[in-house]
Amino acid sequence: MAKKMSFSDKANKRAHTMTCPTCEETIQFVKYMKAVKGDKGGWKMRAQNVGVCKCNNAEIYG
Numbered sequence: 001m002a003k004k005m006s007f008s009d010k011a012n013k014r015a016h017t018m019t020c021p022t023c024e025e026t027i028q029f030v031k032y033m034k035a036v037k038g039d040k041g042g043w044k045m046r047a048q049n050v051g052v053c054k055c056n057n058a059e060i061y062g
C-alpha cells in the first residue's frame with residue numbers, strides 16, 4: 001500500500017534523467033571539456049560531466 005509511486009520512481013532512476021526546477025526542461029548529462037590551469041602555467045583539458053538544460057545551454061555550447 002505504501003509503494004504507490006514505485007513504478008515511476010524506478011523508471012526515473014533507470015533513465016537517469018532529471019528535470020530542472022527552473023526551466024522545467026529535462027537535464028541532459030554531457031561530457032564537457034573544460035580548460036583548467038596546470039601547475040606549470042600551461043592549460044590542461046579536463047572532462048567533466050555536466051547537466052545541461054535551457055538555463056546553461058548557451059554557456060555549455062557557446
Ligand SMILES: [Zn+2]
Binds near residue numbers: 021054
Ligand atoms: Zn534549467
